[in-house]
Amino acid sequence: MTPIPFMxxxxxxxxISILLVxxxxxxxxxxxxxxxxxxxxxxxxxxxxxxxxVPEEIRQALDEKGWNGHLVQFFGSDRDILVRMPPQKxxxxxxxxxxxxxxxxxxxxxAGTELDLRRAEFVGPAVGEELTNQGGxxxxxxxxxxLIYISFRFQMKFAFGAVTALFxxxxxxxxxxxxxxxEFDLTVLAALLAVIGYSLNDxxxxxxxxxxxxxxxxxxxTSDLIDTSLNQTLxxxxxxxxTTLLVLLALFFLGxxxxxxxxxxxxxxxxxxxxxxxxxxxxxxxxxxxxxxxxLVPVKEGAEQDVP
Numbered sequence: 436m437t438p439i440p441f442m443x444x445x446x447x448x449x450x451i452s453i454l455l456v457x458x459x460x461x462x463x464x465x466x467x468x469x470x471x472x473x474x475x476x477x478x479x480x481x482x483x484x485x486x487x488x489v490p491e492e493i494r495q496a497l498d499e500k501g502w503n504g505h506l507v508q509f510f511g512s513d514r515d516i517l518v519r520m521p522p523q524k525x526x527x528x529x530x531x532x533x534x535x536x537x538x539x540x541x542x543x544x545x546a547g548t549e550l551d552l553r554r555a556e557f558v559g560p561a562v563g564e565e566l567t568n569q570g571g572x573x574x575x576x577x578x579x580x581x582l583i584y585i586s587f588r589f590q591m592k593f594a595f596g597a598v599t600a601l602f603x604x605x606x607x608x609x610x611x612x613x614x615x616x617x618e619f620d621l622t623v624l625a626a627l628l629a630v631i632g633y634s635l636n637d638x639x640x641x642x643x644x645x646x647x648x649x650x651x652x653x654x655x656x657t658s659d660l661i662d663t664s665l666n667q668t669l670x671x672x673x674x675x676x677x678t679t680l681l682v683l684l685a686l687f688f689l690g691x692x693x694x695x696x697x698x699x700x701x702x703x704x705x706x707x708x709x710x711x712x713x714x715x716x717x718x719x720x721x722x723x724x725x726x727x728x729x730x731l732v733p734v735k736e737g738a739e740q741d742v743p
Contacts (some may be wrong), residue, residue: 441713442658442721448714452603459547466613471620474567476558477521478534481537481550482542487513487717496545501525502538505601511691514551517692518542530555570624574605577631584683589642590729596719597638600711604634608703622697633679637712644668649730657725661717676709 472479493516497505503523512519520538522531528536535555543550579596585594605627612619613639644664652660683705686698 438662439628439663439669440662441717441743442662445658445714445718445721452711452715452726455607455610458604459606459613460615462610462613463606466616468609468613468619469616470567471618471623472519472521472558472681473554473621474564474570474619475521476564478531478538478558479518479554479556480518480520480535480538480542480629481510481553481555482516482518482539483553484514484546485548485550486515488516489547490516493518493542493545497541500541500545502541516542520743570621573624574631577628578602581631581635585639585642589646592720592723592725592729593642593646593716595723596716597635598643599719600708600715601634603711603715604630604704604708607707609699611703612700617699618696620696622694623700626697626700626704629701630708633701633705634711637675637708638716640671641665641668641712641717645717645725646730649725649727658721661720665713665717672709672712676705679705 462632488509493507494505497507497518500528504521506519508517509515518538520534523534526534535557539550539552539555550625581671582598585597608627608630609619611617612623615667641664645661646659648660648664648667652663655663680702683698683702686694687702691700
């Protein structure tokens with residue numbers, strides 16, 4: 436198999452990455468995320484109709500009854516309807532806490548029959564704000580711990596490359612969710628943490644091979660040794676990504692609505708993470724001028740005296 440000159444196209448890859456990250460940041464700043472009820476607070480009601488339901492008619496009927504900001508959608512079949520309702524400003528805190536009962540009663544009245552209530556959940560605004568803060572802190576703590584771990588495991592330049600790749604993966608995944616206006620809930624946050632773990636694992640495998648080749652091969656440019664290392668680990672990287680994607684696609688199409696956001700975010704993260712382990716983390720090593728001196732094994736004191 437002919438070796439692939441990955442680093443030959445590193446400048447093009449860097450421009451693509453910078454462009455995608457910039458677009459993601461712009462979208463997150465201007466459009467922001469479509470926060471789910473886990474973060475904004477509100478009520479979620481899932482009901483089953485005796486026959487096929489028409490979401491548009493339900494929306495119009497809820498508007499006529501004075502409900503504001505609702506989202507009505509199918510949930511699995513044309514008989515199952517999911518209604519998401521933010522807190523109503525014209526109602527007291529206690530009334531908002533019992534919004535599910537009033538909403539279910541109105542849905543039954545609109546349908547003209549007693550519907551089957553599958554679930555009714557309420558998340559208070561204070562809980563939603565706390566989850567938002569804790570989720571952001573959790574991501575930052577994870578990235579900080581990774582920086583410390585790789586600094587000890589390899590070298591500081593590897594740590595900067597790995598953390599840059601992880602920021603790249605998270606920002607682009609968030610940017611896609613912002614641009615597409617997909618709902619961001621706790622399952623998507625969990626997927627982002629899983630993306631960090633997946634991408635880190637792949638980056639560490641590549642970094643380990645780069646370190647071995649730098650210590651074993653005495654000659655050659657940094658970019659050439661990184662190309663060699665990437666080609667040696669390419670089969671493992673593609674095989675891992677492919678098998679992971681097969682599972683995630685099965686979850687996306689067959690797992691139902693509850694984990695669709697999770698599987699979608701993780702699918703995007705795996706694709707972007709595979710790319711970043713090749714072209715972001717490794718690209719940073721070239722940009723930071725990684726050399727053999729950075730990876731020399733420290734000589735113990737007195738080692739020369741022990742040699743006969």
